[in-house]
Amino acid sequence: MSLNIAAKEIKPLRLNYGHIARRIGDNKPATRYQEAVYDVQPTTNFHYPPSWDPSRKLYDTARTAIVMQDWYSFTDPRQFYYTSYVAARAKQQEIMESNFELVEKRDLLQSLPAELAAQIRQVLIPLRHYEYGANMNNQDICHRGYGTTITSLASFNGFDRIGMAQYISRIALLLDGNEETSLQAAKEAWLNNPAWQGLRQAMEDSFVLDDWFEILVVQDIVMDGLLYPLIYEAFISQVAAQGGSTFLMLTQFMNEWSEENTRWTNQLLKVTASESPANAQLLAEWVRVWLARIDLALLPIAHLAFGAKGAEQLATVKAELLARLAKQGLKV
Amino acid sequence: MAKKLNMRKRYELLTRGLGWEPTYQPKDKVFAQEAYEGIKITDWSKWEDPFRLTVDAYWKYQAEKDKKLYAVMDSFAQNNAHLNLADASYVNALKLFIQGVSPLEYAAHRNFARLARQLSGEGAQIACQMQSIDELRHAQTQIHTISHYNKHFHGMHDPFHMFDRVWYLSVPKSYFDDASSAGPFEFITSVSFSFEYLLTNLLFVPFMSGAAYNGDMATVTFGFSAQSDESRHMTLGLEIIKFLLEQHEDNLPIVQGWIDKHFWRAYRLLGLVAMMQDYFLPESPMSWKEGWQIYFVENAGALFNDLGRYGLQMPKYHEIATAEADHISHQIFGTFYNYIHAAAFNLGLPSEAKMNWLSEKYPDTFDKYYRPRMEMWAQMEKEGKRFFNMGLPQLCQVCQIPMCFTEIAKDDPMQVSYRVSEYEGEKFHTCSDGCKTIFDHEPEKYVNAWLPVHQIFQGNCGGAAVPDVLNWYHFHPEDGGDYVGSADEARWKAMKGEAAAEAPKTSQADAA
Amino acid sequence: MSEHKVFMIFQNTADAQPFISAFEQENPRATLDYQPGMVRIEGLGELGITQAVVSELAGRDVNLQELHLTLISLSGNIDEDDDYFRITRH
Numbered sequence: 001m002s003l004n005i006a007a008k009e010i011k012p013l014r015l016n017y018g019h020i021a022r023r024i025g026d027n028k029p030a031t032r033y034q035e036a037v038y039d040v041q042p043t044t045n046f047h048y049p050p051s052w053d054p055s056r057k058l059y060d061t062a063r064t065a066i067v068m069q070d071w072y073s074f075t076d077p078r079q080f081y082y083t084s085y086v087a088a089r090a091k092q093q094e095i096m097e098s099n100f101e102l103v104e105k106r107d108l109l110q111s112l113p114a115e116l117a118a119q120i121r122q123v124l125i126p127l128r129h130y131e132y133g134a135n136m137n138n139q140d141i142c143h144r145g146y147g148t149t150i151t152s153l154a155s156f157n158g159f160d161r162i163g164m165a166q167y168i169s170r171i172a173l174l175l176d177g178n179e180e181t182s183l184q185a186a187k188e189a190w191l192n193n194p195a196w197q198g199l200r201q202a203m204e205d206s207f208v209l210d211d212w213f214e215i216l217v218v219q220d221i222v223m224d225g226l227l228y229p230l231i232y233e234a235f236i237s238q239v240a241a242q243g244g245s246t247f248l249m250l251t252q253f254m255n256e257w258s259e260e261n262t263r264w265t266n267q268l269l270k271v272t273a274s275e276s277p278a279n280a281q282l283l284a285e286w287v288r289v290w291l292a293r294i295d296l297a298l299l300p301i302a303h304l305a306f307g308a309k310g311a312e313q314l315a316t317v318k319a320e321l322l323a324r325l326a327k328q329g330l331k332v
Numbered sequence: 333m334a335k336k337l338n339m340r341k342r343y344e345l346l347t348r349g350l351g352w353e354p355t356y357q358p359k360d361k362v363f364a365q366e367a368y369e370g371i372k373i374t375d376w377s378k379w380e381d382p383f384r385l386t387v388d389a390y391w392k393y394q395a396e397k398d399k400k401l402y403a404v405m406d407s408f409a410q411n412n413a414h415l416n417l418a419d420a421s422y423v424n425a426l427k428l429f430i431q432g433v434s435p436l437e438y439a440a441h442r443n444f445a446r447l448a449r450q451l452s453g454e455g456a457q458i459a460c461q462m463q464s465i466d467e468l469r470h471a472q473t474q475i476h477t478i479s480h481y482n483k484h485f486h487g488m489h490d491p492f493h494m495f496d497r498v499w500y501l502s503v504p505k506s507y508f509d510d511a512s513s514a515g516p517f518e519f520i521t522s523v524s525f526s527f528e529y530l531l532t533n534l535l536f537v538p539f540m541s542g543a544a545y546n547g548d549m550a551t552v553t554f555g556f557s558a559q560s561d562e563s564r565h566m567t568l569g570l571e572i573i574k575f576l577l578e579q580h581e582d583n584l585p586i587v588q589g590w591i592d593k594h595f596w597r598a599y600r601l602l603g604l605v606a607m608m609q610d611y612f613l614p615e616s617p618m619s620w621k622e623g624w625q626i627y628f629v630e631n632a633g634a635l636f637n638d639l640g641r642y643g644l645q646m647p648k649y650h651e652i653a654t655a656e657a658d659h660i661s662h663q664i665f666g667t668f669y670n671y672i673h674a675a676a677f678n679l680g681l682p683s684e685a686k687m688n689w690l691s692e693k694y695p696d697t698f699d700k701y702y703r704p705r706m707e708m709w710a711q712m713e714k715e716g717k718r719f720f721n722m723g724l725p726q727l728c729q730v731c732q733i734p735m736c737f738t739e740i741a742k743d744d745p746m747q748v749s750y751r752v753s754e755y756e757g758e759k760f761h762t763c764s765d766g767c768k769t770i771f772d773h774e775p776e777k778y779v780n781a782w783l784p785v786h787q788i789f790q791g792n793c794g795g796a797a798v799p800d801v802l803n804w805y806h807f808h809p810e811d812g813g814d815y816v817g818s819a820d821e822a823r824w825k826a827m828k829g830e831a832a833a834e835a836p837k838t839s840q841a842d843a844a
Numbered sequence: 845m846s847e848h849k850v851f852m853i854f855q856n857t858a859d860a861q862p863f864i865s866a867f868e869q870e871n872p873r874a875t876l877d878y879q880p881g882m883v884r885i886e887g888l889g890e891l892g893i894t895q896a897v898v899s900e901l902a903g904r905d906v907n908l909q910e911l912h913l914t915l916i917s918l919s920g921n922i923d924e925d926d927d928y929f930r931i932t933r934h
Contacts, residue, residue, distance in 0.1 A: 012483035090395030
């Protein structure tokens with residue numbers, strides 16, 4: 001028998017998984033992101049109806065009124081699969097960790113004007129509960145949503161929210177020398193202070209929505225789309241200008257996160273709205289209804305943050321949000 | 333001077349109290365799934381965090397683990413390290429894995445997200461969320477690890493399409509659909525306790541030590557890396573059981589019932605792993621029977637001793653499972669030997685050396701009941717009459733495995749085990765007391781099963797003939813059949829610089 | 845007897861060494877079983893390590909949660925704080 005170690009025998013049989021090749025062909029290898037998300041979720045032939053939703057299947061496109069020919073038309077512009085996600089976040093957390101360490105070691109909050117500290121406590125700390133609620137909504141999207149692209153993105157989003165809730169909690173502990181005073185006051189405010197009730201009520205109403213895409217619009221687009229620019233850009237900038245530049249460091253993660261949020265929500269809206277006039281109309285309708293509501297709900301919080309200029313600041317971020325939504329094809 | 337916070341207190345301040353009692357919507361609407369299973373939770377604050385990892389610590393440690401894992405993956409691919417495998421026949425273990433296990437990791441990811449949303453205690457909720465994202469990690473890293481193998485071997489090219497359709501994959505699919513369609517507490521009892529705590533080693537050790545013994549360093553690295561996540565999952569499983577049993581005495585019979593059911597379903601599913609462990613690996617570290625002894629009989633024994641103080645008992649029918657340890661790998665092998673023309677992996681009769689290993693590991697049963705079959709099949713092969721079963725098997729309505737099990741517990745190992753139940757005028761068949769008990773408890777659920785054989789007969793699977801069905805499965809002719817004479821074997825020999833075997837080819841084409 | 849067994853399994857790597865050695869040092873009656881690529885540390889009733897000993901062995905300030913990097917499996921109830929980590933089964 002002749003030995004024939006032909007080089008061609010080491011050539012691969014194929015470059016890609018079949019389901020990937022059906023999308024991108026077999027001429028070039030898929031990216032790690034593509035491999036990790038395309039067509040992973042089951043689509044058919046389920047065995048038992050869910051006891052928690054007996055009229056629909058375990059994975060069901062009918063859980064939303066949005067209709068997509070292909071739920072994988074949207075891909076995350078960040079191309080986050082698990083590993084690239086944790087790698088990105090690990091880099092960010094290293095910076096946040098050294099920021100927090102610096103503030104603690106050098107007692108940088110000691111010179112903070114008392115009024116400013118009080119304002120931070122009032123405006124920022126209750127948001128740890130907002131983040132928790134936002135996480136609940138994103139876990140719901142992860143469970144009941146359709147397709148691996150959106151649902152894995154929601155999973156990362158939820159995880160980020162708990163991360164941010166924990167950073168906010170640590171800010172409170174820094175302000176209080178590890179006492180729980182601000183944490184407790186913030187909880188009290190979230191539950192009972194009139195300024196927060198509009199937002200909390202809207203959030204609880206979002207918890208019981210049936211359509212998961214509507215939850216995504218309400219939470220990740222409208223609420224976050226107003227609140228993040230309002231607080232983490234405008235308010236923190238103001239705080240910094242008034243002697244609290246330390247908070248730029250302590251909220252750096254939130255700022256970067258807000259940019260990411262804008263990026264992927266824009267992409268999602270663009271793809272979903274351009275799919276059909278019906279989708280575009282539905283998205284616009286959801287935004288119209290909830291934007292009016294959240295706008296009203298955020299007004300007292302804007303007052304806490306900006307005093308008399310609250311309404312103006314809120315109007316600015318609202319206009320900016322509407323402008324960017326219009327660019328994605330949403331006529332609100 | 334800042335007060336010093338210990339880990340426990342710090343973690344508590346960063347997690348507990350984040351949630352709140354809703355007032356604008358009824359609590360039972362916000363957390364709509366908590367009550368309907370009859371489980372009583374009186375005080376979520378009694379939850380003991382099984383591990384205390386903040387999100388930023390999670391990011392840090394997981395990123396570090398994955399950096400190492402992907403470095404190994406890249407190096408493996410770059411160096412064509414699959415050439416260092418003991419033999420290409422080993423790869424069939426990976427085919428079974430990507431087709432039947434990876435989709436379960438994904439299902440776990442989605443369902444733990446359900447728990448993260450539906451449980452109203454922050455401690456449990458966050459632990460479930462962490463598991464959800466861990467499971468996504470496992471699914472995606474497995475897809476990436478096996479991607480390299482897909483380039484060089486057959487059968488791994490369309491795992492998710494196959495998972496939704498193929499006859500033997502309805503075994504894992506229905507197993508997880510069962511838990512997914514149940515309420516949150518049954519789900520977590522099934523997956524976190526019955527599977528991740530009680531039985532996880534019976535899934536992981538065979539695959540991972542099989543990989544180590546056969547030169548598959550990529551999978552070994554993945555396995556070690558995933559296992560550290562598993563230790564978190566195990567502690568969650570243990571904590572949830574203790575928590576439920578401590579919350580209210582009424583929970584005990586419900587939880588016991590779930591443990592009984594999901595132990596049996598998981599055990600049946602693991603029969604496929606038993607077959608892999610005893611028959612797929614060129615180098616075999618341990619037999620199924622040995623693994624069962626260590627990881628179930630001893631480990632579970634210790635665990636249930638520990639939990640006995642809550643009134644919990646060993647799962648029903650566990651003695652049958654232990655008695656069957658001498659038999660199931662051989663019985664399931666026999667089934668797949670029959671149907672290998674309709675599978676997306678290769679199999680084949682064990683070599684003489686392997687049979688001697690089996691004799692040694694199964695002194696009471698292999699030579700008496702199973703070697704004679706192998707010898708008969710070998711003789712038929714020699715005569716050019718390799719046996720392929722051209723009919724379709726009856727599947728158990730619950731576990732969906734072909735009815736190949738026998739009455740071991742009744743000391744009648746030559747008698748096929750059949751059970752029948754009637755529901756609304758129709759008969760339903762199960763393979764064992766274990767599966768029948770499950771069926772009879774919730775027949776309205778199990779009659780819904782998408783049984784692959786029934787579906788084929790109903791014409792829902794691509795057509796009336798086997799080739800039509802295999803086409804519909806997206807099987808290629810190279811994917812199934814005996815390993816000897818297979819495309820994988822020919823390619824392996826070419827890669828190693830040997831001529832391909834002259835043995836008679838057996839393939840789906842021949843069988844059809 | 846086996847009812848009270850507890851164990852930890854680590855990857856047998858340089859990163860894990862301070863933890864493995866700490867278990868060995870602080871639990872004189874524990875047994876260490878070396879298998880390919882991993883080491884199984886077994887005890888009766890309890891196994892524990894302290895941050896002080898691990899740090900000394902590592903030559904740097906160690907966060908005990910780093911054991912997550914090389915841990916493969918464990919059996920027992922976890923009890924941990926900043927300065928110790930233990931598993932128990934009584």
